[in-house]
Amino acid sequence: MHSEAAIREPLILGHKTYGDITNDIVAPIENKAPTGWYVLMGIASIIAAYGTGCILYLISKGIGVWGLNKTVDWAWDITNFVWWVGIGHAGTLISAVLLLFRQKWRMAINRSAEAMTIFAVIMAATFPGIHMGRIWMSYWVLPLPNQFGSLWVNFNSPLLWDVFAISTYFSVSLVFWYIGLIPDFATIRDKVAKPGMKKVYGILSFGWTGNAKAWTRFEEVSLVLAGIATPLVFSVHSVVSFDFATSIVPGWHTTIFPPYFVSGAVFSGFAMVQTLLLVMRKVMHLENYITVKHVEYMNIVIIVTGSIVGVAYITELFVSWYSGVEYESYAFINRATGPYWWAYWSMMTCNVISPQLFWFKKLRTHLGFTFFMSIIVNIGMWFERFVIIVTSLHRDYLPSAWNMFHPTWVDVGVFIGTIGIFFTLYLLFARYFPVLALNEVKSILKVSGESYKRDAANHHHH
Amino acid sequence: MANKVIYAVYEDPEQLKDGARKLVSNGIKVKDVFSPFPVHGIDPIIGIKRTRLGIVSFMFGITGTCLALLGIWYFNIFDWPMNIGGKPSQALYKNLPAFIPVTFEFTVLCAAHGMAITYLIRNKTLPGMPARNPDPRSTDDKFIIEVRTAENHGHSAEAITGLLRETPVFEINERQY
Numbered sequence: 001m002h003s004e005a006a007i008r009e010p011l012i013l014g015h016k017t018y019g020d021i022t023n024d025i026v027a028p029i030e031n032k033a034p035t036g037w038y039v040l041m042g043i044a045s046i047i048a049a050y051g052t053g054c055i056l057y058l059i060s061k062g063i064g065v066w067g068l069n070k071t072v073d074w075a076w077d078i079t080n081f082v083w084w085v086g087i088g089h090a091g092t093l094i095s096a097v098l099l100l101f102r103q104k105w106r107m108a109i110n111r112s113a114e115a116m117t118i119f120a121v122i123m124a125a126t127f128p129g130i131h132m133g134r135i136w137m138s139y140w141v142l143p144l145p146n147q148f149g150s151l152w153v154n155f156n157s158p159l160l161w162d163v164f165a166i167s168t169y170f171s172v173s174l175v176f177w178y179i180g181l182i183p184d185f186a187t188i189r190d191k192v193a194k195p196g197m198k199k200v201y202g203i204l205s206f207g208w209t210g211n212a213k214a215w216t217r218f219e220e221v222s223l224v225l226a227g228i229a230t231p232l233v234f235s236v237h238s239v240v241s242f243d244f245a246t247s248i249v250p251g252w253h254t255t256i257f258p259p260y261f262v263s264g265a266v267f268s269g270f271a272m273v274q275t276l277l278l279v280m281r282k283v284m285h286l287e288n289y290i291t292v293k294h295v296e297y298m299n300i301v302i303i304v305t306g307s308i309v310g311v312a313y314i315t316e317l318f319v320s321w322y323s324g325v326e327y328e329s330y331a332f333i334n335r336a337t338g339p340y341w342w343a344y345w346s347m348m349t350c351n352v353i354s355p356q357l358f359w360f361k362k363l364r365t366h367l368g369f370t371f372f373m374s375i376i377v378n379i380g381m382w383f384e385r386f387v388i389i390v391t392s393l394h395r396d397y398l399p400s401a402w403n404m405f406h407p408t409w410v411d412v413g414v415f416i417g418t419i420g421i422f423f424t425l426y427l428l429f430a431r432y433f434p435v436l437a438l439n440e441v442k443s444i445l446k447v448s449g450e451s452y453k454r455d456a457a458n459h460h461h462h
Numbered sequence: 463m464a465n466k467v468i469y470a471v472y473e474d475p476e477q478l479k480d481g482a483r484k485l486v487s488n489g490i491k492v493k494d495v496f497s498p499f500p501v502h503g504i505d506p507i508i509g510i511k512r513t514r515l516g517i518v519s520f521m522f523g524i525t526g527t528c529l530a531l532l533g534i535w536y537f538n539i540f541d542w543p544m545n546i547g548g549k550p551s552q553a554l555y556k557n558l559p560a561f562i563p564v565t566f567e568f569t570v571l572c573a574a575h576g577m578a579i580t581y582l583i584r585n586k587t588l589p590g591m592p593a594r595n596p597d598p599r600s601t602d603d604k605f606i607i608e609v610r611t612a613e614n615h616g617h618s619a620e621a622i623t624g625l626l627r628e629t630p631v632f633e634i635n636e637r638q639y
Contacts, residue, residue, distance in 0.1 A: 207591025
């Protein structure tokens with residue numbers, strides 16, 4: 001067994017045994033949920049029900065009930081789509097990229113971050129679906145033989161690339177997540193006393209045995225899936241950015257979009273992970289596993305990606321002037337000083353200025369401040385997509401076509417509704433699923449656990 | 463004499479490895495090891511070969527690449543070449559840059575799902591399968607070595623348990639089968 005430098009801070013606090021880890025995670029599943037859970041679930045499901053109602057209303061009436069018009073034909077719908085997909089990126093980054101980098105701190109947070117990814121991608125996929133107007137025709141995006149002669153989908157189009165990117169991303173993330181869950185479901189199966197629960201978790205655990213060969217295969221599958229999910233996660237948001245970058249709309253027609261979108265996605269995703277985990281660690285008493293050090297590491301990722309996003313904003317601004325293309329220059333002057341100036345400056349404040357506060361160690365290790373910042377970043381990243389989409393469209397080449405976008409109650413209802421559905425799904429996950437990757441956390445206990453590290457250090461001094 | 467299966471239960475993965483080494487160095491075949499998380503370094507001790515799932519994944523991936531290119535060629539080049547904005551789809555190699563994203567995604571899709579399905583089948587872990595670990599504690603905090611007397615004709619059950627007791631074993635259980 002390898003040992004870890006004493007200078008590295010422990011990732012599991014207090015004195016825990018393998019059995020304690022199992023109990024800390026399985027007990028909340030077996031026992032009655034705390035009142036707080038019912039309160040949150042009540043609020044989330046009411047919002048989810050309202051949002052579902054709005055979506056059904058939209059589908060029955062057509063997308064005319066949104067505030068879209070002939071000039072601004074993409075607005076909150078696609079803003080929300082990109083926002084949700086972006087949030088989804090943190091889960092895969094944590095579980096795949098950090099696995100390849102052998103970052104042990106990922107182990108306490110990857111399970112819930114991956115769950116968040118899956119739910120966020122479901123919310124994201126809702127928007128292009130309902131934006132089609134006739135959702136019952138959505139299978140037309142697939143290359144299926146049809147009655148219109150040999151008319152196939154266009155593989156030259158970024159919109160079709162998106163269909164493949166999002167569906168691959170969703171299904172691969174789901175499989176990656178589930179393969180990690182199988183051994184933990186087996187732990188619950190073998191631990192719980194209630195026969196009904198034993199039966200359900202027995203089915204979910206697929207008869208996992210945990211023998212040596214199974215674990216060898218498990219580790220190989222995790223590694224290979226991480227290896228292929230890493231380029232996948234970068235490709236997904238690159239493809240999302242191609243939806244804009246391959247067009248000729250000023251403000252969209254930019255070659256820096258792929259890396260700019262990917263870092264923005266990771267930035268917003270980590271912010272959402274912070275929002276969720278800071279509440280969850282408190283409510284479910286996971287302070288010993290999701291420590292201040294974990295929060296600090298995530299804040300460091302937020303500074304790095306936030307700074308990349310800031311550089312991208314400034315580069316964009318500079319190039320619009322330096323290119324000498326007046327439409328391009330105008331698009332950016334209009335962003336900063338036009339009728340949507342408030343959206344632009346909200347985005348700049350939330351995404352460029354505020355994350356820089358995390359350079360102060362006091363602030364990035366302060367939980368309340370981190371929670372506040374995570375909300376700010378999520379707001380800022382929503383505005384980023386709104387600025388890119390609406391401000392670029394509302395005034396392009398032809399001044400006679402210039403127009404404003406005014407959201408209707410359906411726009412608002414659908415957006416708020418997806419937040420409700422997302423939280424409902426997440427709360428169900430937190431209640432019934434192992435919220436920590438038990439098998440992974442146990443594997444680092446004797447290397448990164450506080451009491452074991454202390455023993456090793458004392459032993460070393462003698 | 464009835465065949466016996468012996469389960470040596472340990473509380474720590476390093477102790478389990480010591481136990482396995484002890485048995486193997488005395489010429490006893492270890493049937494299997496059950497643990498709540500991967501015990502690194504146990505495979506060479508008990509003679510488990512490296513898995514070939516990585517190769518499986520590669521094969522599925524390359525199949526995905528070929529299928530994607532073949533499909534796209536058929537749909538957009540051969541069967542119905544489109545001419546959008548004066549940019550006709552002429553030949554696969556000329557349009558290839560535009561076909562890379564879907565080809566890549568489809569490669570990943572096939573590699574990931576192909577490997578995942580193979581993994582589940584090879585591990586015999588499928589929906590509805592019953593739990594087959596010998597002791598429910600092996601998914602919690604215990605590390606278990608399984609030895610069968612039927613596979614170790616030269617050694618009596620007593621000799622095997624005697625060797626195990628020389629290691630920091632937590633408990634030893636014997637079952638007839």
